[in-house]
Amino acid sequence: MHKNILVMGGTRHVGKLLVQKLVNAGHRVTIATRGRAPDPFGERIKRIRVDRRDEAGMRRAFAGIEGYDVVYDQMCYSPLDAAIAVRVFSGRVKRYIMASTVDVYRGLMENQDSPYAETDLNVLGQMIDTRYPWHDPSRAVESYVAGKLQAEAYLYRDGTLPLVTARIGHVLAGPEDFTGRLAHYVDLVRLRAPLRYTNAAAASSFIDGHAASSFLAWAGSQDFTGPINAACDGGMSAFDLLHRAGRALDEPVSAIPAAKAGPAGELSPFDYPHPLMLDTSRAARLGYRFGHIDEWADDIIRQHDLAFV
Numbered sequence: 001m002h003k004n005i006l007v008m009g010g011t012r013h014v015g016k017l018l019v020q021k022l023v024n025a026g027h028r029v030t031i032a033t034r035g036r037a038p039d040p041f042g043e044r045i046k047r048i049r050v051d052r053r054d055e056a057g058m059r060r061a062f063a064g065i066e067g068y069d070v071v072y073d074q075m076c077y078s079p080l081d082a083a084i085a086v087r088v089f090s091g092r093v094k095r096y097i098m099a100s101t102v103d104v105y106r107g108l109m110e111n112q113d114s115p116y117a118e119t120d121l122n123v124l125g126q127m128i129d130t131r132y133p134w135h136d137p138s139r140a141v142e143s144y145v146a147g148k149l150q151a152e153a154y155l156y157r158d159g160t161l162p163l164v165t166a167r168i169g170h171v172l173a174g175p176e177d178f179t180g181r182l183a184h185y186v187d188l189v190r191l192r193a194p195l196r197y198t199n200a201a202a203a204s205s206f207i208d209g210h211a212a213s214s215f216l217a218w219a220g221s222q223d224f225t226g227p228i229n230a231a232c233d234g235g236m237s238a239f240d241l242l243h244r245a246g247r248a249l250d251e252p253v254s255a256i257p258a259a260k261a262g263p264a265g266e267l268s269p270f271d272y273p274h275p276l277m278l279d280t281s282r283a284a285r286l287g288y289r290f291g292h293i294d295e296w297a298d299d300i301i302r303q304h305d306l307a308f309v
Contacts, residue, residue: 002026004067005220006093008052009074011037013173014099017213018072019045025217030068032061052076053135055084067092070220074099078134078147082154090160097219100152100165102205102231102278103145106264109272115205115279118167118227126153152227164219168212169205169231169278170270174303181269185238185245186304194254195242197271198261203235204276208296215288224286229278234293238271248298249305 005022009015010031016039022029023044031039035049050061052075071093076082082098089096104123105116112120128150134143152165172182188195207215207230215230236244239255246253261273280290 002028003069003220004028004030005070005072006030006032006048006068007072007074008032008076009072011039012178013176014171014209014212014216015072015074016040017209018074018216021213021217022220053081053084055087058084058088062088062092065092068094070095070097072097072099072216072220076148076151077140077144078132079128079130079150079154080134081147082151082158083130086155086158086160094162095164095220095223096155096161097164097166097216098151098155099216100167100227101145101148102167102169102229102276104149104152104167105276105278106145107149109264109274109276113275115275115277116229117279118229118282121227123149123152123156123227126150128153128157162225164225165227166216166219167227167229167278168215169207169229171209171212172206172297172300173209174300175306179269182241182300183304184269185241186249186301188242189245189249189251189253190305192252192254194256195238196256196258196267197237197239197242198258198267198273200237200239200255200257202272202275203237203240204270204272205229205231205235205278206293206297207232207290208300211291211296215283215290218288222286228282228286229280230283230290231278231280232290232293232295233280235275235277236270236293236297237275238268241270244297245301248301 005027010019030046032048032050034051048061050057076098155163242253264272
């Protein structure tokens with residue numbers, strides 16, 4: 001059955017891949033962005049130009065629209081964004097899917113080394129700080145994890161949207177990845193520079209852009225609600241990722257253990273003091289199967305190598 005779908009975001013990596021899959025499936029797709037980045041979809045989609053963080057602008061942009069079968073919110077980064085979503089879309093959407101992150105489980109790392117199930121996180125018990133300057137662009141990196149967690153908390157406490165929060169593993173992508181996280185490891189390999197790491201055994205969950213967008217497209221066609229983990233089988237620590245990159249590029253690598261553990265991600269992307277793995281049993285029970293990281297990781301690493309200068 002073809003649906004009327006809104007994607008907030010949709011011009012970068014996972015969002016763009018998601019839109020492509022939805023269009024290919026025959027759905028009517030609208031993307032809502034600030035209009036600053038081009039997209040390749042031409043007349044196959046509709047576009048709404050709006051700043052996701054501007055509540056008055058959001059209200060105006062969607063005032064004359066009856067509603068959507070599915071809304072994918074790729075741009076919900078804080079409880080303020082969540083509050084805007086509630087006030088604009090409550091009663092006007094049949095399914096609301098927020099892109100969340102594996103990092104919402106960070107606060108549990110000292111107490112649990114086994115993979116995290118959705119029920120391990122008491123999202124309703126999370127503090128919501130509406131006074132924090134969430135929309136200050138200079139704080140975007142430092143506020144990312146807390147913002148995603150508090151956005152989930154706000155939406156679940158409010159309860160008016162038919163909500164799914166997709167807690168997605170770390171996305172690895174080719175040279176188009178604006179975060180530069182995988183490129184960091186490829187650069188270390190090619191420069192023959194050492195990696196300083198915290199815990200070689202602290203693996204975390206990963207997924208590639210195609211797998212993440214396929215999962216989101218599938219989730220839009222289902223009727224379950226609540227949080228759901230999304231990650232490929234297998235995991236890697238920062239130490240593992242460097243060595244995988246070395247093997248894929250046939251280069252020697254060097255890794256040096258840090259004298260003491262630092263905050264997550266301080267030494268390099270994906271460096272953690274403890275494992276941060278997702279339990280994807282809920283997705284499996286609902287009939288979804290993720291592939292294994294071994295099926296695609298080396299290819300993506302080599303894509304970066306081709307772009308190396």
